[in-house]
Amino acid sequence: MSTASSTEHAAASHGHEHPKWLAHHFDSPAQQFDTAKLGMWIFICTEILMFGGLFVAYAIFRGQEPQMFHQAHEHLNWRLGAVNTIVLLFSSLTAALAVRQSQVGDRKGTSRYLVLTLLCAFGFLCIKYIEYTAKLDHGLLPGRCFGHPWFGDHCIGGGAAVLPAAVHGLSTRAHMFFAIYFMMTGLHGVHVLVGIGVLSWVLMRNMRGDFSKGYFTAVEIGALYWHLVDLVWIYLFPLLYLVG
Amino acid sequence: MSNHTNDSHDQAHGDDHEEWDVHAHITDTKFLVAIFSALIVLTVITVAVSRVDLGSANTFVAMLVATVKAGLVATFFMHLRHEKPFNTVIFISAFVFLGIFIFFTLDDLSTRGRIDPANGVSVYARNGELAPGGFTPIVTPEHGAAGEHGAAAAGHDAPAAGHDAPAAPAHH
Numbered sequence: 001m002s003t004a005s006s007t008e009h010a011a012a013s014h015g016h017e018h019p020k021w022l023a024h025h026f027d028s029p030a031q032q033f034d035t036a037k038l039g040m041w042i043f044i045c046t047e048i049l050m051f052g053g054l055f056v057a058y059a060i061f062r063g064q065e066p067q068m069f070h071q072a073h074e075h076l077n078w079r080l081g082a083v084n085t086i087v088l089l090f091s092s093l094t095a096a097l098a099v100r101q102s103q104v105g106d107r108k109g110t111s112r113y114l115v116l117t118l119l120c121a122f123g124f125l126c127i128k129y130i131e132y133t134a135k136l137d138h139g140l141l142p143g144r145c146f147g148h149p150w151f152g153d154h155c156i157g158g159g160a161a162v163l164p165a166a167v168h169g170l171s172t173r174a175h176m177f178f179a180i181y182f183m184m185t186g187l188h189g190v191h192v193l194v195g196i197g198v199l200s201w202v203l204m205r206n207m208r209g210d211f212s213k214g215y216f217t218a219v220e221i222g223a224l225y226w227h228l229v230d231l232v233w234i235y236l237f238p239l240l241y242l243v244g
Numbered sequence: 245m246s247n248h249t250n251d252s253h254d255q256a257h258g259d260d261h262e263e264w265d266v267h268a269h270i271t272d273t274k275f276l277v278a279i280f281s282a283l284i285v286l287t288v289i290t291v292a293v294s295r296v297d298l299g300s301a302n303t304f305v306a307m308l309v310a311t312v313k314a315g316l317v318a319t320f321f322m323h324l325r326h327e328k329p330f331n332t333v334i335f336i337s338a339f340v341f342l343g344i345f346i347f348f349t350l351d352d353l354s355t356r357g358r359i360d361p362a363n364g365v366s367v368y369a370r371n372g373e374l375a376p377g378g379f380t381p382i383v384t385p386e387h388g389a390a391g392e393h394g395a396a397a398a399g400h401d402a403p404a405a406g407h408d409a410p411a412a413p414a415h416h
Contacts, residue, residue: 028264041331048338056346085287093280096321103270214266227322234313242294244302
């Protein structure tokens with residue numbers, strides 16, 4: 001309330017009206033927009049470094065046991081991984097197009113592309129669900145039940161009494177590969193969920209009519225986040241599904 | 245409706261506020277679709293190359309293609325092409341620090357010695373040969389078991405633990 005009144009006051013003293021979305025600590029819409037993007041790029045930097053820890057773990061363990069990684073990765077379905085790659089790339093395109101339509105003031109177009117992006121996000125998670133359940137059924141979830149179906153007799157109750165010496169011809173050390181697989185794709189999946197939340201919020205605001213040619217910051221920033229999700233997957237796909 | 249507000253701003257500040265309004269580059273739809281097509285082609289290339297055995301070059305090619313794809317996404321979908329250069333500096337710096345993280349970790353792991361359990365001496369992790377520096381053989385009551393093994397294998401100057409079985413005692 002006091003913010004609003006002081007903005008009005010400042011506007012009056014300037015002799016022109018400020019748009020209501022211009023926070024009063026910014027001089028101009030351009031400065032506000034650039035500041036938002038600067039903040040987002042710094043956040044993207046921290047996100048890359050957070051995933052970086054997992055990429056380093058991957059490099060260490062693959063360096064130690066390249067054959068085990070090669071054997072273990074054959075239990076992943078590369079076709080589903082490739083489909084998910086295309087789904088995410090397409091969703092990145094629709095997110096970029098949503099920003100574009102927002103820039104030219106096409107509210108309906110923005111909503112349409114945001115909905116497409118969200119559908120792709122849900123599609124990605126559905127395919128991920130299919131993959132995860134297959135891994136669980138094949139006893140490939142690392143931990144006390146590794147080697148046994150997660151919902152099988154060995155695991156429900158007291159846990160696996162005996163760890164099988166080999167799982168589908170894999171060494172028991174293959175649990176390291178699947179630990180890395182589940183951590184990397186899991187953290188990425190959490191980002192997909194967060195992205196769904198962010199884009200839904202942007203869609204809601206767009207339908208409410210918050211955005212215009214001069215103010216589409218949230219669409220731009222939300223899309224940047226979604227592209228980051230795509231960027232991470234671009235590296236995850238060959239590293240996990242196509243181990244040489 | 246807020247467009248109306250903007251238009252009035254354009255008229256009011258067109259001359260004295262050059263940096264007033266948001267001026268973002270508007271990318272052509274066809275161009276964005278072309279970038280998407282390029283990304284799909286590169287994905288197909290990644291999968292195709294992984295079907296061919298190039299030895300250790302496979303991973304290199306896969307990472308190279310992935311980096312080209314990431315570059316396309318960042319440059320055009322994320323608008324770095326028309327962005328202030330400082331944002332690109334921030335983005336690149338993330339990969340620089342990630343490179344430092346990976347390089348020094350792998351350098352450390354591939355060159356540091358570890359204690360050979362059979363002989364209680366410092367050896368290279370990668371080939372089991374004696375490593376300079378690091379720990380010297382210590383025989384203490386707490387390490388009695390290791391000490392006995394060490395004494396048994398004292399004849400070997402360079403304990404050769406197998407590449408694949410680091411814990412296996414030297415047997416010749």
